[in-house]
Amino acid sequence: MDRRTFLAGGLGASLVPLMGRFAFAAGKPVTWWYESATPEQQQAIADVLIGGFNAAHPDYSLTIDYRGSEFDKQMRVALLSGTGPDVVYTAGPSYVAPMARAGQLLALDDYAETFGWNKRILPVFLEMGKYDGKLYALPKTYETLGIFFNQTFFDKNGWKAPTTIAELEALADEALKAKLVPFAAGNANWRPANEHYVTIALNSIAGPDNVYKALTGELPWTAEPFVAAISKLNDWWQKGYFGPDYFSLTDEQAFALMANGKAATMPSGTWQFQRIPTYFPPVNSECGFVGFPSADGIGEPVYALGVGSTLSIAAVSQIPDGAAAAIDYVFSPEFYSKMNSVWQGEWNTPLVDLSAVQISNEVPALYAETMKTLADAVADNHYGYTSWTFLPPATDSQLVNGIEEVWLGRSTVADFLAQLDATFQQEKADGKVPAVPAR
Incomplete structure (x- = not known):
């Protein structure tokens, strides 16, 4: 179109x-x-x-x-x-x-x-x-998830939107050196915001094919691809990519940080488009949005559906x-x-x-461009799976609560995934898993 x-x-x-x-x-x-x-x-x-x-x-x-x-x-x-x-x-x-x-x-x-x-x-x-x-x-x-950024601020700093995980991490490290928050984020007003980042990691690092296999019972959530994905997400947290105020910022405050050039990027969902008219015109800047980079072997950015x-x-x-x-x-x-x-x-x-x-x-x-890209990704069967759409309720709740325990050092990645898998298998047996369209 x-x-x-x-x-x-x-x-x-x-x-x-x-x-x-x-x-x-x-x-x-x-x-x-x-x-x-x-x-x-x-x-x-x-x-x-x-x-x-x-x-x-x-x-x-x-x-x-x-x-x-x-x-x-x-x-x-x-x-x-x-x-x-x-x-x-x-x-x-x-x-x-x-x-x-x-x-x-x-x-x-x-x-x-x-x-x-x-x-x-x-x-x-x-x-x-x-x-x-x-x-x-x-x-x-x-909706889908990706990376929002201040295009004007990027141009001024000679930065480009990352297309690989390596480029993303290099940008995040440069932002830290400049005393900027690499990933503007906060869950003060919505604790389930935690799952936005877990969803990104599962799809962009483990890959949507593996997520599909787990959702349909072909692969346990404790499998190696998911260990690698959650371990990478935890590495980003421990490096300070999410900033020091994650638990006290709302997502709107986080968006404002990104728009005002105090944060390099904001990994979030397309629902944030409603905030652009409020925060970008006052700073005379243009907003950018790209798909979250994927790990080697996955290909183009995966738009989690x-x-x-x-x-x-x-x-x-x-x-x-x-x-x-x-x-x-x-x-x-x-x-x-x-x-x-x-x-x-x-x-x-x-x-x-x-x-x-x-x-x-x-x-x-x-x-409009982003919505068309998402529609094309769905039509081409190149999409991923958001946790709040495809996981049953108790499993999703376990994911939201459990990842905080990993970030705060109270639980291991292995324990987090084991608990996630146990909850999912029980809900699957109870017929509570939402419908998952065939790939």
């Missing part, structure tokens, strides 16, 4: 506030619980999602209820008690399997046929939303057709165009055909 087609046309004039216009919609209520969102993000949801859907579907009235940091807990409690919203929003596929297994979600296969989702959504994502052969979830957004959140329908919903219509609206080119024009990195729905998508010219070209 040509990027100029993708970016053609500005949508600013069409994104007028719609809340007042549809505040008194008389259609049947469709409820949706959401996590946290800034006032600007809530306005985007009000304008583009609520307003757009209610205008196109006058028989329904969509409402969004923001639940904040207690969202996941409240959703689990509600589903267990047979209450909650019509549209079930989760933090990723690993949450879907237990809910589907417990009978809390409605199978979506009939809706997929009715609305044409099987033709409109990339097949790999439909597979990821399945449990026991049935479709239970669609991805609200798909992640699903940041999913959409399902509650089994007890009294208006499942309305919930399905709301989900369908999210997977329309119209919605993609308007939402990604005002909010990048959180609504990158996996549409097969983006030819009808038009993004505002005010959106950095880097965003």
Whole structure:
């Protein structure tokens, strides 16, 4: 797909506030619980999602209820008690399997046929939303990991984006000498940020083929490729690549360090694109993004595939057709165009055909280029696996907690991987591993 087609046309004039216009919609209520969102993000949801859907579907009235940091807990409690919203929003596929297994979600296969989702959504994502052969979830957004950096700062210092692990480490060592943080990072606001770096190491050093084998039970997590990957990650931590303030910085503060030239790079996910307009214009700089370098023998950068959140329908919903219509609206080119024009990195729905998508010219070209690169990697079967998407819940929790023990010298790499493997094998036996599409 040509990027100029993708970016053609500005949508600013069409994104007028719609809340007042549809505040008194008389259609049947469709409820949706959401996590946290800034006032600007809530306005985007009000304008583009609520307003757009209610205008196109006058028989329904969509409402969004923001639940904040207690969202996941409240959703689990509600589903267990047979209450909650019509549209079930989760933090990723690993949450879907237990809910589907417990009978809390409605199978979506009939809706997929009715609305044409099987033709409109990339097949790999439909597979990821399945449990026991049935479709239970669609991805609200798909994402990947790579390296953000200040391109202007790099040019000024004569630096180039690293393309190999050796180049990455040389850049990190040079940054240390210059008293800069090599890898801007922090988990003060989100402890699972730990798994971003484990995911990078597993895919870029052990390689996606080995990760796939482990996910499908062909290879234990204690195998040598994973020992090498986690050992390398631990080496980076011990050398100080992650800086002295990892546990006290939020990811937004870390992004600011990188944008302001106080950190050389920021290994993170594409959700950070939403921060570029806030932090780069004030310092008159241009942001860069590249795939994380891969170890020798793996080839090009591996774009680990992640699903940041999913959409399902509650089994007890009294208006499942309305919930399905709301989900369908999210997977329309119209919605993609308007939402990604005002909010990048959180609504990158996996549409097969983006030819009808038009993004505002005010959106950095880097965003569209990165999303196209990710889409091409998926289409070419050259992608990796994010832990929060493909690991079952307890295994993922073990990974997040356990890597800190390694970094702080309280556990060994071998012990970390042994515990990870033991937890995974138990969850695999219990049928809790999310669907893993064949390579």
